[in-house]
Amino acid sequence: MNYHIALIPGDGIGPEIVAEARKVLDRIAEKYGHKFEYEELLLGGASIDATGVPLTDGTVAAAKKSDAVLMGSIGGDTTTSPWYKLAPELRPEAGLLKIRKELNLFANLRPAVLYDELKAACPLRDEIIGDGFDMLIMRELTGGLYFGERKTFEENGLTTAVDTLTYNENEIRRIAIRGFDVARKRRKKVTSVDKANVLDSSRLWRKVVQEVAADYPDVTLEHMLVDNCAMQLVKNPGQFDVILTENMFGDILSDEASMVTGSIGMLSSASLNDTKLGLYEPSHGSAPDIAGEGIANPIATILSAAMLLRYSLDLDQEADAVEAAVKQVLKEGYRTADIASEGCSPVGTVEMGDLIAERI
Amino acid sequence: MNYHIALIPGDGIGPEIVAEARKVLDRIAEKYGHKFEYEELLLGGASIDATGVPLTDGTVAAAKKSDAVLMGSIGGDTTTSPWYKLAPELRPEAGLLKIRKELNLFANLRPAVLYDELKAACPLRDEIIGDGFDMLIMRELTGGLYFGERKTFEENGLTTAVDTLTYNENEIRRIAIRGFDVARKRRKKVTSVDKANVLDSSRLWRKVVQEVAADYPDVTLEHMLVDNCAMQLVKNPGQFDVILTENMFGDILSDEASMVTGSIGMLSSASLNDTKLGLYEPSHGSAPDIAGEGIANPIATILSAAMLLRYSLDLDQEADAVEAAVKQVLKEGYRTADIASEGCSPVGTVEMGDLIAERI
Numbered sequence A, B: 001m002n003y004h005i006a007l008i009p010g011d012g013i014g015p016e017i018v019a020e021a022r023k024v025l026d027r028i029a030e031k032y033g034h035k036f037e038y039e040e041l042l043l044g045g046a047s048i049d050a051t052g053v054p055l056t057d058g059t060v061a062a063a064k065k066s067d068a069v070l071m072g073s074i075g076g077d078t079t080t081s082p083w084y085k086l087a088p089e090l091r092p093e094a095g096l097l098k099i100r101k102e103l104n105l106f107a108n109l110r111p112a113v114l115y116d117e118l119k120a121a122c123p124l125r126d127e128i129i130g131d132g133f134d135m136l137i138m139r140e141l142t143g144g145l146y147f148g149e150r151k152t153f154e155e156n157g158l159t160t161a162v163d164t165l166t167y168n169e170n171e172i173r174r175i176a177i178r179g180f181d182v183a184r185k186r187r188k189k190v191t192s193v194d195k196a197n198v199l200d201s202s203r204l205w206r207k208v209v210q211e212v213a214a215d216y217p218d219v220t221l222e223h224m225l226v227d228n229c230a231m232q233l234v235k236n237p238g239q240f241d242v243i244l245t246e247n248m249f250g251d252i253l254s255d256e257a258s259m260v261t262g263s264i265g266m267l268s269s270a271s272l273n274d275t276k277l278g279l280y281e282p283s284h285g286s287a288p289d290i291a292g293e294g295i296a297n298p299i300a301t302i303l304s305a306a307m308l309l310r311y312s313l314d315l316d317q318e319a320d321a322v323e324a325a326v327k328q329v330l331k332e333g334y335r336t337a338d339i340a341s342e343g344c345s346p347v348g349t350v351e352m353g354d355l356i357a358e359r360i
């Protein structure tokens, strides 16, 4: 079949890793007799450079018309980047956050998986790792504090800033349903994370999640406070299957979980709406420090392409093939620098892409 | 000198561990010629049982009149507790959060220290631990989302809940000053954590912290986004000295940091205002599952008493003596169950208190 895939190479290592994912998609097309048409779109820094803003109406329209969007990584190094100083029209709210809202991508799926071959890279001791872990964070992506009203003003001569955290029951219900649906296909456990001992939005969250759970008697639901969850991810990550949570808690916890695996260069993500359209991107950032060196790990992006095949194109077999090829390459001992270990064969970005494509 | 210390034994293991801290304080009084008068106050579950509410005006008034408050731990197991279902007048906002506000305890200091003797309990691998770590989280404790306006209402037939995150520049300035002051006495590095790429409150936070930093040219300031900080705590905890952050981020990150040490039973905390008055409590919870068994680790509470001596009573030498006694007992190999390891001598709550008191 013919599919139209929008590619957003993005900033930093983005273009390099997207090129490898495209190579893998082309190999899938060849092997399974599909046709993928690509269209390159701009977002983030690359878009600011070219158009003056991080996201144009043209990018939004093209993304909406596509079957799926595959993204590299956008923005600079978030630790030191000057983004926060930028004018509102240049901030994430005008770029990444805006495209999430425009495409209504309310469901962000972020797997945090420890691969057997990469256990040594995990920062946790073997006793804590136990039999390993394989969880999926289901983060609400278009509501809450990051999308609430905000303002900065003078009050009694003092500068005051306000952000607002709002959820209505429908916003909670639709993401909860996603969480339970995916748990049903996994180990049938949902850990819903909130701060229901303090926040009104969390109490509503807990109530609605509880209601949704009634339709999934085969799935176990547990509630956990966000501070406790931040601890449990370090203490016993193996306890989690699906973590279901709101936008900001999901932002923090999914990054923590990905670092707990020790191989963030391996972790994909999908942002979905209620149609087939989705935006797929690696969990890691744009790593400007190593951009252009040909050493970035393309696997997270390649696995994001696998999610794209699975969730947007309904090509499960093809997605399985990509995932199997990644596992095979790991088993054969090939490693990019970020997951290097003794006795393994060091490879660069392009070689890693080649190796995976060849094994499909 | 004479000091008036309010004791809040609290719930679960609270009474047991506070008794041991009191034993240690009595030994300090004896050795250094002070007189500590104690008054027991109710807060949390114990207060609800006795008075119907988690915090009475009487407790507030008595705490205000005291020189310092030493607390055990209040509330049930937060993972499964029914607190969130409670009527507003029984929630933390009417108990723990209220006493923080009433006493204006805006500065919450939470050390996350890895003791040399307890490295084996740390969930992180030795390579990640490196030379160990010793950080202090300076959490703003009376502003932000946990104290903002909140409401739940119907809108277009949908239940909607709103929480509000507000900070004014003064609230930020006073906690920033605390952070820089304490960093000056430590390794002279402040990591200010925010989400300035999205939130207005975080942009104001960053701006004010930057202004305060100008008065501390000897202290290095770095800014870090909260999602990145959640990763860095797992990846390289040794990089941190003082983490300065707002209420909710501090809630999540301080719990993560304490679990990263692997010995949360050792970690104290202090909540301070701009007078000498402070509230001191262990970082861990009330552990109702082991309450009354005499196996709880009293060290976090004993070290909280040391912070009380240091910050509220200005008794630095006495605080040093308590901390030295704790280190000595660890060196001699005594361990409660939570920090037990092979070849060490297992002891219970009371015995641990005795051992520490004897070494002062």
Ligand SMILES: CC(C)[C@H](C(=O)O)[C@@H](O)C(=O)O
Binding pocket: A075, A092, A096, A097, A146, A251, B197, B198, B227
């Ligand atoms: C760049 C930022 C707005 C974004 C977020 O917090 O949502 C990023 O951290 C992410 O998690 O995708």
Ligand SMILES: CC(C)[C@H](C(=O)O)[C@@H](O)C(=O)O
Binding pocket: A197, A198, A227, B075, B092, B096, B097, B251
């Ligand atoms: C009980 C709760 C309100 C409290 C908080 O979040 O402040 C607790 O988690 C803490 O960190 O002291």
